[in-house]
Amino acid sequence: MARARNIGEVFFIIGGGIAGLMTSIWLRRLLPASAVTLVERSDLCCPWMLRKGLHEPIVGNALSGENLAMAGGDPPPALLDRALAAWPGEATLGWLRELEAQPQLGANGAIQVEGALLQRRLCEAARAVGVDLKENCAVQDVRGQPGGGFRLWSAEEALGEAAAVVFATGGERNHGMALLRESGSSVATPRAGFLRLRPASRRFGQRLEGLSREVRVMLEKTGAASVGRIHCGTRGLEGPVIADLSARSGGELAGWRYRFALQVDWVPEWSAAGLRKAFIEKTEQGGRQPVGEDPLPGFSVRHWNYFLEQARVDPALPWPRTKDRKRNALIERLKRERIPIEGMGLPAGERAWKGGMDPSALHPESGGVREKPGLYCCGEMLDFLYPPGGYQANAVWASAYHTATGIAAEHTA
Numbered sequence: 001m002a003r004a005r006n007i008g009e010v011f012f013i014i015g016g017g018i019a020g021l022m023t024s025i026w027l028r029r030l031l032p033a034s035a036v037t038l039v040e041r042s043d044l045c046c047p048w049m050l051r052k053g054l055h056e057p058i059v060g061n062a063l064s065g066e067n068l069a070m071a072g073g074d075p076p077p078a079l080l081d082r083a084l085a086a087w088p089g090e091a092t093l094g095w096l097r098e099l100e101a102q103p104q105l106g107a108n109g110a111i112q113v114e115g116a117l118l119q120r121r122l123c124e125a126a127r128a129v130g131v132d133l134k135e136n137c138a139v140q141d142v143r144g145q146p147g148g149g150f151r152l153w154s155a156e157e158a159l160g161e162a163a164a165v166v167f168a169t170g171g172e173r174n175h176g177m178a179l180l181r182e183s184g185s186s187v188a189t190p191r192a193g194f195l196r197l198r199p200a201s202r203r204f205g206q207r208l209e210g211l212s213r214e215v216r217v218m219l220e221k222t223g224a225a226s227v228g229r230i231h232c233g234t235r236g237l238e239g240p241v242i243a244d245l246s247a248r249s250g251g252e253l254a255g256w257r258y259r260f261a262l263q264v265d266w267v268p269e270w271s272a273a274g275l276r277k278a279f280i281e282k283t284e285q286g287g288r289q290p291v292g293e294d295p296l297p298g299f300s301v302r303h304w305n306y307f308l309e310q311a312r313v314d315p316a317l318p319w320p321r322t323k324d325r326k327r328n329a330l331i332e333r334l335k336r337e338r339i340p341i342e343g344m345g346l347p348a349g350e351r352a353w354k355g356g357m358d359p360s361a362l363h364p365e366s367g368g369v370r371e372k373p374g375l376y377c378c379g380e381m382l383d384f385l386y387p388p389g390g391y392q393a394n395a396v397w398a399s400a401y402h403t404a405t406g407i408a409a410e411h412t413a
């Protein structure tokens, strides 16, 4: 007959994303006598990893320690500092290899995987160590009991009792955050950390659809700038450079209700003087090739013609017949195009959230809620935001591992 479990060994984890799965796997590894139940409201854990069209998401960064300044210059919360010291980027890479998720190293240390494979491997690892995965079940209520411990309910049934409950319900507004707020915790309203920006002109997106290159973008109002790759499409501007800018200046962008002017230098590898010289050389070389068929390196003819049109340069003219004034207008367009923005959305690739549970309300050594012993928080439901490129994901893995080790230490003390 099964032994009745001591409540002190029973843990519930709410949320089956990276953070919830990671915490439950490590809890079972560190406390083999424990019973760990993971409750996920979707049909499957980590549902975003199975999204159509999600190719090789970035799920970490192997260059630990480097470039880890908080976006916007805030000091990292002590909890995240400790978590990342215990679980640096190399640990994420090693962990993904251990899971046989076939991690690949992309640009600047970004760790990429096939989403569906990682989803499968994480769930297999959780089941293999004996985590009870309860998918398709949303936790509706968590109540502290007079004698200690907690009881949990879904809308349909009582889910059970636990000595400790870990909230890993993610960075978007969710029921876990609401429950913590109701119980008196400080929870900031979440907002998207990495954005897609919507230009006021639809035509702009149509004309530049498919353009992907290294650019420098700058907020006209503040001068804040980022350099990196941009992807242009009918849905807007996105890619690492937009994610970086929005991570650094997200508060201001939200304050402006996402209506502002963005300045784009489409050719940061060229100075204005260098471009002028190159264009003059083309006019001096003579020839009959139309300007419209002679794009700068990295531009397709279609995209190049957009810039010519904006500068009112006739694409049918050969270089020697172009006027100085028109060539200068073209340089101005390429180096300082002003793009009015009138809205935002979520990028197709790497996503992150700012806002959520205040990390300073948690014990830095465990992620335990200071005012509510027995409740813990980890993952993106905490209020932090690191730059794009896998740093945010690193912090999610690290905070989950940190919480598991913190709980294990408290329960073996």
Ligand SMILES: Cc1cc2nc3c(=O)[nH]c(=O)nc-3n(C[C@H](O)[C@H](O)[C@H](O)COP(=O)(O)OP(=O)(O)OC[C@H]3O[C@@H](n4cnc5c(N)ncnc54)[C@H](O)[C@@H]3O)c2cc1C
Pocket (backbone or CB within 6 Å): 014, 015, 016, 017, 018, 019, 020, 039, 040, 041, 042, 045, 046, 047, 048, 051, 054, 057, 058, 059, 060, 137, 138, 139, 140, 168, 169, 170, 171, 172, 174, 175, 176, 348, 349, 350, 351, 352, 353, 378, 379, 380, 381, 392, 393, 396
């Ligand atoms: C299209 C898309 C692309 C993304 N791309 C990337 C990427 O490239 N890299 C990356 O690191 N991240 C990416 N993310 C972000 C990712 O979803 C997470 O935000 C991040 O991994 C943090 O993990 P988490 O476990 O803290 O939170 P989440 O992954 O958000 O997990 C939280 C889980 O909790 C569950 N939940 C919430 N409330 C309850 C409740 N009351 N009861 C039970 N379950 C509940 C949710 O259903 C969810 O599955 C992407 C997300 C999307 C949607």
